Amino acid sequence: MPFTKLGLHPELVRGIRAMGFAEPTPIQAQAIPLAQKGLDLLGCAQTGSGKTAAFSLPILHRFLEHPRPGLRALIIVPTRELAAQVETTFRDLGRFTPIKVAIVIGGVGYQGQRQALAQGAQVLVATPGRLLDHLRQGTFRLDQVEFLVLDEADRMLDMGFLPDIREIIRRVPTKRQTMLFSATLVPEIERVAAFAMKDPQRIQISRPTSVAEGISQVVYPVAQNQKSEFLVTLLQATEINSGLVFCRTKHGADNVTRRLKDKGFSVGVLHADRTQGQRTDAMENFRKGRIKILVATDIAARGIDVKEISHVINYDVPRHPEDYVHRVGRTARAYGVGDAITLMALDEQPFLGAIERFVGIVFPRAVLPDFKYSAPPHLTPPRPKTFADMNWGRYRRRSRR
Secondary structure, eight states: OOGGGGTOOHHHHHHHHHTTOOSOOHHHHHHHHHHHTTOOEEEEOOTTSOHHHHHHHHHHHHHHHSOOSSOOEEEEOSSHHHHHHHHHHHHHHTTTSOOOEEEEOTTSOHHHHHHHHHTTOSEEEEOHHHHHHHHHHTSOOOTTOOEEEEOSHHHHHHTTOHHHHHHHHHTSOSSSEEEEEESOOOHHHHHHHHHHOSSOEEEEOSOTTOOOTTEEEEEEEOOGGGHHHHHHHHHHHSOOSSEEEEOSSHHHHHHHHHHHHHTTOOEEEEOTTSOHHHHHHHHHHHHTTSOSEEEEOHHHHTTOOOTTOOEEEESSOOSSHHHHHHHHTTSSGGGOOEEEEEEEOGGGHHHHHHHHHHHTOOOOBOOOTTOOOSSOOOOOOOOOSSHHHHHHHHHHHHHHO
16 A cells, blocks of 8 residues: 555645655554544554554654644654654654744753744654753743654663653643554563553554564574683674674673774774764764674663665664564564574573564574684573473563563
8 A cells, every 4th residue: 555545634644755755654554544533543563564654654754734833743652762763753754834843952052952842843852851841941831742653662661761751741632643662562561551551452464573574583502701702703704795793782882893993894883872973973974884794782772763674783782572572673674684694692591582582483592603612602502391381481481561
């Protein structure tokens, strides 16, 4: 079904065509008609499936059909990078419209944000902390907001933003349309929906534990003290157009970045201790291909929207299975293909086992030819006695939540 069949304003269809899109993704095809009816939505779809356009297009359509001044839509996101991505999507889709978008995030000055809002923005994209700063200072009010969107809600809960979200929602009119989007629908999300939404329509495109079908996944067992050397050898032996390397900590990300730079790789780093200017430069250089490798932590990387990331490398095995799904979802965006590589030290085996139970897959183990291992890698993954055992473990994990 083409976008023209969704009843969107002609100027939005122009914007969609200018972006090179012809048909909506499944989440867009289901969410847009329901949103146009004014219904609350609770949407779950894999990362990279087009959730941003699924809520931005109905909002823009409403504003064009029923124009009036004032701040009418509030989009709350967990990170600065995701805020920038959402703002860009609104601007791109609405390029042939007079609708203005403002962004409120930490790491940059307050004055420019005040000016953008004073100039009549109808859409505000914000991170919770900086938004509350402005509200408490009385910079602006939310009493005319008609749309509230909570994007990447699962990550906001992981980052401890629930009290902030509750306070923000109390400042928004109760008569509004609310849309919540998440890559997973854990019980905590259901509790947020209970106090923020009214009889939401549910849209679930794929299993919340699933990884995009186009992703090839492999695990390389390697000693922890050999990981940096292994990564260098792997990158030298692999044709990588654009690679995203995930580290667990900011310190670890800096160390890996220094190591790769010393070996001559074009590399940038993205984590919470970097200034907003540094983070923006790193993302722009990565997006435009000036650097081929971007090293990032989980929080900073949420919201990275680069269409052709060929490889995601887990330098550290994530502690939570959901984080693995989010990480590898950075490749194979929009139903493409990509490679997900995990470096696993011996003490990380329990975390990897939890991930395998979560996604229902036992990943193949592999060795890197010509790499001088300090100890022979263990290539036989522990397996449950039966497939039923794996499912029972997953059921027990879910029931404890």
